[in-house]
Structure formats: C-alpha cells, structure tokens
Amino acid sequence: MPGCPILTYHSQLLFGNDYRNNSHVGLAADLEVIAASGRQIIGLRELVASLRGARDLPLDELVCITFDDGPDFDWLDIEHPEHGPQPSFATLLRRHAAAHPGQRPICATSFVIADAGARHEISTQAMGREWMNDHWWREAAASGLLQIDSHGLDHRHPCLAPGDADWGHFHAIADEVSCAQQVDAANSIIAERSGQPPRIFAYPYGQASEYLRSEYLPRHGQRLGLEAAVSIEPGHFHWDSDPWFLPRYVSLAHWHSPEELASLLRG
Numbered sequence: 001m002p003g004c005p006i007l008t009y010h011s012q013l014l015f016g017n018d019y020r021n022n023s024h025v026g027l028a029a030d031l032e033v034i035a036a037s038g039r040q041i042i043g044l045r046e047l048v049a050s051l052r053g054a055r056d057l058p059l060d061e062l063v064c065i066t067f068d069d070g071p072d073f074d075w076l077d078i079e080h081p082e083h084g085p086q087p088s089f090a091t092l093l094r095r096h097a098a099a100h101p102g103q104r105p106i107c108a109t110s111f112v113i114a115d116a117g118a119r120h121e122i123s124t125q126a127m128g129r130e131w132m133n134d135h136w137w138r139e140a141a142a143s144g145l146l147q148i149d150s151h152g153l154d155h156r157h158p159c160l161a162p163g164d165a166d167w168g169h170f171h172a173i174a175d176e177v178s179c180a181q182q183v184d185a186a187n188s189i190i191a192e193r194s195g196q197p198p199r200i201f202a203y204p205y206g207q208a209s210e211y212l213r214s215e216y217l218p219r220h221g222q223r224l225g226l227e228a229a230v231s232i233e234p235g236h237f238h239w240d241s242d243p244w245f246l247p248r249y250v251s252l253a254h255w256h257s258p259e260e261l262a263s264l265l266r267g
Contacts (some may be wrong), residue, residue, distance in 0.1 A: 002060035003236025004047060005264060006248040009065070011073040011089050012127055014080055019257065024073070024086050026251055031096040033258045035103070037265040039063045043107030045147055045199050047237065048228040048246075055239050063265065064237070065093075066230070066248065068151060068202060070112030071123070075136040075146065090146055107144065111151035111202035111230075112137065114186035118154035125159045137194040150198040150226075153186040156205075174209035179216040187224050197225045206232030208245060217244045236267075 007030070013023040020026075034041065042062045050057045067074050067089055075090045087095070089108070097106045112134070113119050119132035140146040154160055158168035166172040173182050183201060191197040201217070208231065217229055221244070228243045234254045235247035255261045 002058070003238050004042070004057075004059040004062045004064060005236050006044065006047075006064040006066060006230065006246065007261075008232065008248045008250045009067050009089065010069060010071075010251070011067055012069065012071040012131070013252070014073075014083055014086060017083055020252065022083065022086075023251060024089070024092065027089060028087075028092050028096075029258050030251070030261050031092065033261050034063055034265065035096070035100050037063075037262060039265060040104050041065055041106045041108070042104065043147060044109045044149075044230075045227075046107070048200060048243065051237075051239065051241070051243060052227055059237065059239075065108040066202070067108060067110045069155070070110050070119075070132060070137075070148075070151065071127070072131050072133055072136065074110045075140045078131075090140065090143075093145055105144065107147060109147045109149050109200065110140065111149050111200075112190060113151050113153070113155050114189040115154045118157065118160055121159055122155065122157045134193045137190070141194040141196045148190060148194040148196065148198070149200040149202065150183070150186050150190055151202045152182045152204050153189075154182075156182075170204045170207040171209050174211045176216070179212050179220075183212075183216070183220075183226075184224060187226070199225060199227050201226055201229040203229060203231055206248075206250075213242075213244050 009023050009027055015021040044064045073088050077088045078086050080086050093106050123132035137148050141148045156167050156170050161167040187198050230246045230248050232250050233247045234249050255264050
C-alpha cells in the first residue's frame, strides 16, 4: 500500500559534528537522501487535510518533516559553546529549497512546549542554557516554512516534579481535567504567542492514554481546532491511519544513517 513517511528530528541533539551525534548534520544529509529518492516534502497539515478530505495526494511520492520540543535552534542559527556554529533547521530547509528549485515549496512542523516556565526549567537543566524561547514562533508561523503546532503544556518532563512517578511519561493524562490542561491550555498559549492556532498535537514521548486518544481528542478536537495527533510509533502514513495516533519515524531511533533512511523511504 502506498504510504508517506513522517520523519521526526530533535534540534537539541548536539553532541558533536557527525551524523550520529548532531541532528543538524543529520537533517542536512537526510534532505539530500529525500531529494535523491524522488519524494517531495509536504507540510503535515496539508497531508492531514487530505486525510480528512479528498485523499487525493500521491502518498508514495511524498514525505513529511517534523521537529519535536521546539528549541530555539529549530528557527535560529546558534554558536554552540562546544561544537561551533550550527545552522538552524530552518536555515537547512532554506538552503535545500534553493538547491532544488524544481521541488514543491518546503514546509515542516515544529511541535513546541507551551508553558514558558516549563521550557525554562527543561532548557536550563537539560541543556544548560536558556534555549527554549517563544519569541520566534510568530515569525516562523508567518513564514510558510515552519508550522507551529502543539507538544502539550509541559511535556510532563521529570525535571518539573523530581521523584513523582507520574512524570517522565504521558500515560497519566487520562481524565478530562488533565487532558484539558495539557491540550486546551497549551493550544491557547501557542495560538496567542504564534498568532495561529495549533492544528496538530504531538504526544510527548509519543505516548497517549486510551482515553486521550480514543475519547477526548475525537470528542473535543473540532472545538479546539485540532485535526490530528501524532505518535512515534514507526510506520508510514496511509489513508486508513488513525488520525488521532498517526505514525512517525524518529531520527537516530528508527534510522541511524543516510543509507537506512533511503531504505525506509523505499519501504
């Protein structure tokens, strides 16, 4: 069955300057693999809109690109204190588009964490810098290059509640109140800061309780303006995919080299 892979990257993975330890090096190489495969990059919102509508896209000719957590380096070039200058994911997309003018306009999705306090704690504790800000969201959303969508309120990151076993995973979001906090409240913040309401939700850790996936989002999604949610269960997007648990492949988890990505795209 023809399918469209949805690929996922984390721009904070910067531990060197090689494919396996630097997601910026990886994305640059993978963009060339995608071009060589003959697939073209399509925005995830456009893919989901077709799932909800005409279902007329050639899935076996397409690929989606998404970024999780929303560090500044999704959009901003940085000077890394250990590994030198790093072009942002947005810069890499622009360079690729300029080098391949015959392709459709590139659009990727950045799934951002809504709460500023949570971002501050996660960034400073995990990265040692204030590298998860929201001042670039509005510019990015207006650019057409990067769509800003929701990765929840606080990612249920364990640094926010040390020693609490309900943190460090997303399975505990399994009732009306906690779902409204993680989904509704996050949507409101992201819409206000980016200027556009989120259309897609990315489950933190790729995890969803049965209640969130099968009851809350199908029941409240239209009210919230949401059309789909994505997991990190590996697999190609098909027309019969569950819109509230779409599959995605994660860089350096589901493929580890340009050759493995080329095989994944063929599959």
